[in-house]
């Protein structure tokens with residue numbers, strides 16, 4: 001955890017809690033689903049090295065007592081130090097808003113955004129009423145509950161929280177113009193927070209930016225280049241924040257978004273935000289759009305996923321989401337129609353895919369891929385059909401005919417390769433959107449199946465892309481950047497997620513491939529019960545690099561066993 005150690009640093013059990021599988025990781029620790037066999041309770045445990053240079057668990061546990069009982073505040077069930085580990089046991093919650101946003105094609109519909117606005121304003125109102133600032137408002141720190149609480153947003157991660165009311169004097173902390181280190185996340189922090197003492201207004205401004213981010217195409221302009229990696233890039237972000245006016249940011253959005261941002265920026269250091277007014281303003285917008293209950297009231301519960309007719313999003317985004325929707329099916333299985341669509345987009349050598357310009361009437365032979373068994377009989381009918389009629393019929397029957405003539409018949413190998421490439425692309429796209437280990441495990445299993453189904457065990461570009469997407473997901477992208485002064489010397493100015501990537505690059509790649517892959521296979525099989533996602537990501541990167549460096553670029557049996565073990569680890573078995 002944060003020290004680059006190859007071996008797992010999290011034990012299988014901490015006090016009465018058995019760690020089941022990894023739910024997420026941040027810079028300073030990792031979060032696991034845990035089970036207490038004595039009480040049968042399931043919870044989430046946040047584990048951190050006791051001597052971590054950024055001991056957020058130690059800070060975080062101080063805030064929980066003041067927040068207990070508040071709506072959308074997780075219950076702290078246990079906490080303490082167990083050997084080298086500092087841990088907090090809290091309610092097991094559902095996916096974060098970041099997960100939902102990404103899974104939804106990086107978009108959020110207006111109704112959901114209004115619910116998020118109203119709920120998060122209430123959470124901030126509660127936290128502020130307890131004298132506490134959150135200071136790290138971002139999509140990853142707002143999570144929905146489970147079961148009957150799945151419409152409720154919870155705030156998590158109080159590792160950067162701060163008391164703005166001095167518990168002794170009961171007075172607001174003083175403002176100061178002395179330049180201070182930045183704490184928070186670069187994407188949603190107010191401009192103030194980059195160099196000034198934060199207060200309630202800054203939590204509110206971060207929320208305003210977060211809401212605008214999910215509503216505009218491609219998010220806030222300064223989030224488009226990823227996490228800043230050095231002071232220069234951080235300065236660019238600050239300049240962009242300063243240089244982009246609220247009306248530019250909110251162009252095309254309902255006016256309340258711009259007005260909310262302007263309001264937050266106008267608040268003075270000691271001001272109490274008017275939480276009620278802004279909840280009302282968002283409720284008014286809901287009313288205006290007709291998002292009301294049968295009694296005419298507005299409900300702030302987050303009903304996810306939104307109903308299609310409520311997806312009030314820009315045409316550009318709608319097209320993007322629509323394009324993605326076919327593959328957003330439950331489970332990791334590659335849908336055959338997706339593969340067919342993928343193949344249809346590709347043009348094989350010699351124009352073998354029928355197009356409008358090149359009717360397929362003159363073909364002497366057809367290769368037919370059927371959507372399902374029922375379409376088989378239709379494929380026969382398609383064969384004798386001429387020109388555009390045939391295309392129409394094919395469209396109706398969901399059959400794609402890859403035509404050939406005698407001179408340029410595609411070999412079955414070529415066809416197999418095409419299908420494999422299409423399947424891999426589908427898997428890569430799904431991996432980029434998958435945020436649960438179980439989902440990733442299923443995709444790895446599909447990847448292995450696809451590789452094994454093909455005679456050639458050659459690693460194509462698409463196969464490497466899949467491993468790379470898998471590795472990136474396991475590294476758990478986060479917008480949090482460690483403040484400069486707290487970063488360990490080697491990683492200073494590096495984002496949390498990039499730190500591990502840098503370490504990966506620095507590590508010499510072992511050769512030859514056969515030994516490396518075998519070594520990786522053995523290491524994974526012999527690794528302790530619980531493995532962190534980041535460790536798995538590193539092994540996958542090494543595996544990919546070993547294959548890339550080999551002359552044949554093929555996968556052998558050890559490679560398949562390694563990937564099976566990756567899937568098993570992700571499944572938590």
Ligand SMILES: Nc1ncnc2c1ncn2[C@@H]1O[C@H](COP(=O)(O)OP(=O)(O)OP(=O)(O)O)[C@@H](O)[C@H]1O
Pocket residue numbers: 023024025026027028029030031044046056074090091092093094095096140141143156157159478480496
């Ligand atoms: N109680 C929980 N139940 C389920 N998942 C959780 C829970 N707490 C956290 N997570 C998941 O773990 C991720 C990281 O959690 P959290 O932000 O608390 O960790 P952190 O180490 O403080 O991270 P960061 O370094 O990003 O601040 C969350 O985005 C969420 O997906």
